Amino acid sequence: MSDNLARVLRPNWDNTPDPVQAPDTRHIEIVSTRSQRRARPRIVYALSAVAGMATIVIVQLLLSVGISQGAYEVSRLQASQVELGRTAESVTEDLVRISSPQSLAANAEALGMVSNSNPVYLRLSDGAVLGAPASATGSQGGSASLVPNALLAGVPLVTQLPQGTGQGAGVGGAAAEPAAKVADVAPKAATHGIPTPATR
Amino acid sequence: MATNTRSSRRRIAGTIVLLFAIIAMFVVKLVDIQIVRADTLNAESLGNRSVEQPVYGSRGDILDANGVVLAGTVMRYNITLSPRNAAEFTRTTDAGEVTVTVAQAAAEVGALTGKTGDSILAIISGALAKDKSSDYAFVAKAVDVDVFRAVDKLEIPWIYFEKNPSRVYPDGAVAGNLVGFVSSGGEAQAGLELGQDSCLASTNGIETYEKGADGVRLPQSTVTTSQAQNGGDVVTTIDSDLQWYVQQVLAKQAKATGAAWGTVVVQEVKTGKLVAVADYPSVDPNNVNGTEKADDRGSRAFTASFEPGSTFKALTAASVLDAGLATPGSKIVAPYRYLPPNGANVNDSSGHADLNLTLTGVLIESSNTGMSKFGELLSDQQRYDYMTKFGLGKATEAQFPAEDSGILHAWENWDSQTKYATMFGQGLTTTALQVSSIYQAIGNNGVRLPVQLVEGCRHADGTMTEVPATAGNQVVSASAARDTADMLEMVYQKGWLAAKWNIPGYRVAAKTGTAQMPDGHGGYTHGYLVSVSGFAPADDPEYVVSVSLADPVKLNSSAASAPVFQEVMSQVLKKYRAVPSGAAAPALPGTW
Incomplete structure (x- = not known):
């Protein structure tokens, strides 16, 4: 083509008989066989492929949303684990502190207990009393501070706790709340410091 | 046309060169970023979003x-x-x-x-x-x-x-x-x-x-x-409850008697383990500055050595018995002052007429002159060997930091006075731990066990490492140890403190000591180090208790340390449920 003029071409699908040609020209068409027709792609396949892709995209989106949602959840749970760990540590510290010999001795004395340094034994084989029985003199009386423990500063004795809070009432701030809850369901709070077991 | 072709060729060549130059630049930059500076850049980018x-x-x-x-x-x-x-x-x-x-x-x-x-x-x-x-x-x-x-x-x-x-x-x-x-x-x-x-x-x-x-x-x-x-x-061998009790008793008595410092050691006879080692004054590690003097922040039981005094006579007696040179009933005459041929001068703490004493009696009366007459039966070298076998002159196996080894000069260097002074616990120094260890060996049929403070290092998986050795060594024969224990029991029964340290129901073996304290300049101060060491039950020894009080100004004798011994030993026997003694102690004559 050496020019750029548009031309109307006669479309080759125009089957109308050429008026100039012989009118008896027969119309011939190639008909595809059944198997050929069956083998031809169907729209269904295209649709299902597109739908599949869409599903994959959506699932992927949902998954990533889920994962990042999970990240927030994990982050929140980790934060709460740290917090609970701190609470546990603080409560354990309180417990260990009041389990110290100084604290136990001071509390026992506050409750009126004294240690007897005269051990006396009863021998079961012949009923012999070994040792000289003598009443306890409260040998440690008033001397509980001779072995200091700086951790116990400001920790009240059982007898100094407000009445009715039960013997477990808190030493540290963290322990106070659960202890108060326990006291609600506890049978009967000690009135004179010493809980009396109910014997039947 | 020829010039035209040449210029177009040149242009093409220029373009190609330029292209290559640009590509080369990119390659260089790429290598630089991807390989040369890759680590720094990665770290930098990570640093912007990463948290360390x-x-x-x-x-x-x-x-x-x-x-x-x-x-x-x-x-x-x-x-x-x-x-x-x-x-x-x-x-x-x-x-x-x-x-x-x-x-x-x-x-x-x-x-x-x-x-x-x-x-x-x-x-x-x-x-x-x-x-x-x-x-x-x-x-x-x-x-x-x-x-x-x-x-x-x-x-x-x-x-x-x-x-x-x-x-x-x-x-x-x-x-x-x-x-x-x-x-x-x-x-x-x-x-x-x-x-x-x-x-x-x-x-x-x-x-x-x-x-x-x-x-x-x-x-x-x-x-x-x-x-x-x-x-x-x-993991230590200490029992915290007992440790508290012992510290409490020690502090109370040290304050009552005005002592400068004091120590109490409680040791298991059959294992060598320390169950309590109390010091006064002591430190609260939560408030270190609350204890003013740096010296008071450690454990003098390990780090301070002193002349042990008469508690040491048990070692000399056991040595003489082991060498077969005397029996508990061997007789001597103990004068107030004894002047041996080598020029030494030994006297007892208070004046007395000549006493007819057995070896048992020498311990009961705590006679320096009597002990000298028994001690001189052994050569200096023999006595030195016994002392080293009992663990003197070197730090114990407890491996406590800054532990004192005590001073035990080689026997060749002893002067004539030291030769005799070392028989009754002067002229050499020991820590409270070493004294306790002497009594442990006597109580354990003559077998000295390593002093143990730490059981080992326990790791997360439960394995123990650095477990100390527990093999003992026979220092004196079992019969010599047994005889010494019997004699110490007589001291407990008949000594001047018998009423003060009585523990009903138990047989106890114990010995007092009152030693002059060195002033650090070769002389002695006016203060005394008063001590009591012993073990119970004497018929089957379980625990050694060794008490030392330094310079108790208000009560300058072992009467100051006896109540601590009594209270601590009672508590130990009670706490560990030691079976009260059955048979009475064998009676050994003290005089003749």
Whole structure:
């Protein structure tokens, strides 16, 4: 083509008989066989492929949303684990502190207990009393501070706790709340410091 | 046409060269970014979104024999602030948004940390005066979780927190002399903390993670750069309850008698384990500065040696018996003053006429002259060998930091007075532990066991390492040890303190000592070191108790230490359910 003029071409699908040609020209068409027709792609396949892709995209989106949602959840749970760990540590510290010999001795004395340094034994084989029985003199009386423990500063004795809070009432701030809850369901709070077991 | 072709060729060539140059530049840049500077750039990019934080390995605990924690690690928090950012801020409360001024915030923080608001304002202004762009200043160090939470709740934007793993000693001064302490920076400074540092020490690790714009940790992005290693637990042989009782009794008597210091050692006869080692004065490791003198912060039972005095006569008696040169009934005449041929001059503590004493009687009367007459039956070298076999002159196996070995000069260097003085516990020095160990050997049929304070280092998987050796060695024969124990029982029954240290129901073997204290310049002070050492039940010895009180000004004799021995031994026998003695002690004559 050496020019750029548009031309109307006669479309080759125009089957109308050429008026100039012989009118008896027969119309011939190639008909595809059944198997050929069956083998031809169907729209269904295209649709299902597109739908599949869409599903994959959506699932992927949902998954990533889920994962990042999970990240927030994990982050929140980790934060709460740290917090609970701190609470546990603080409560354990309180417990260990009041389990110290100084604290136990001071509390026992506050409750009126004294240690007897005269051990006396009863021998079961012949009923012999070994040792000289003598009443306890409260040998440690008033001397509980001779072995200091700086951790116990400001920790009240059982007898100094407000009445009715039960013997477990808190030493540290963290322990106070659960202890108060326990006291609600506890049978009967000690009135004179010493809980009396109910014997039947 | 020819020129035209040439110029177009040149143009093509130029373009190609230019193209190659550009490509080469890209390649160079690519290599530079991808290979040469890859690590730095990666780190830089990661640094923008990644967070690096230390993972604290926790220092091991120091436990008593029953697993009670004597020293543990807890997390504490340092409160810091950024002085240059200290400004008022708005806080959202139930009542809406409230503006909080710096002074107000400082007062709130001060109330929680036990400071005044003004002192916190002073911290800010002080830091700014030094450096205008100061971004870091301490408000409070090592506050506990409760304070940390309360301050955190204030949500002051220019207050920051740092983790500060700290040491806590739940039992305070109970075994504080043994456990020792660490500095505020976490450096081990004394006692087992120092001596067992290699077991206790932990290594901190580092982990990095990436965070999103909202500060949330990205999933799967945590990388542990180096693993944190927890320290091992040191398991001691100490019983914390008994230790408390012993410290209490010792402190009470030391105060009552005005003693400068005192020690009590309780040791198991059959294992060599120390169940209690009390010192007065002692340190509360939670409050080290509460004990003023640095000397009072350790354990004198390990680190101070003294001339033991008459408690040492048990060793001389056992040596003579073992050598077969005397029996408990061997007879001598003990004068007040004895002048042996070598020029020494030995006298008893108080004047008396010549006494007809057996070896048992010499111990009962605690006669120096009598003991000299028995001691001289052995050669100096023999006595020196017995002393070293009993563990004198070298530190015990407990391996306590700065432990004293005591002074035991080689026998060749003894002068004539020292030759005799070493028979009754002068002219040489021992620690309280070494004295206890002598009695342990006598009580254990002559077998001296290594002094044991630490059972070992227990790791996370439950394995124990550094377990000390427990093999003993026969110092004197079993019969010599048995005879010595019988004689010491006579001392307990007939000695001048018999009424003061009586423990009904038990047979006890014990010996007093009253030794002059060296003044550190070759002479003696006026003070005495009064002591009692012994074991019970004498028929089947279980526990050694050794009490020493230095210079009890109000009661300058072993009568000061006897009540401590009585109370501690009673408690030990009661606590460990020692079976009361059945048969009476064999009666040995003291005189003839």
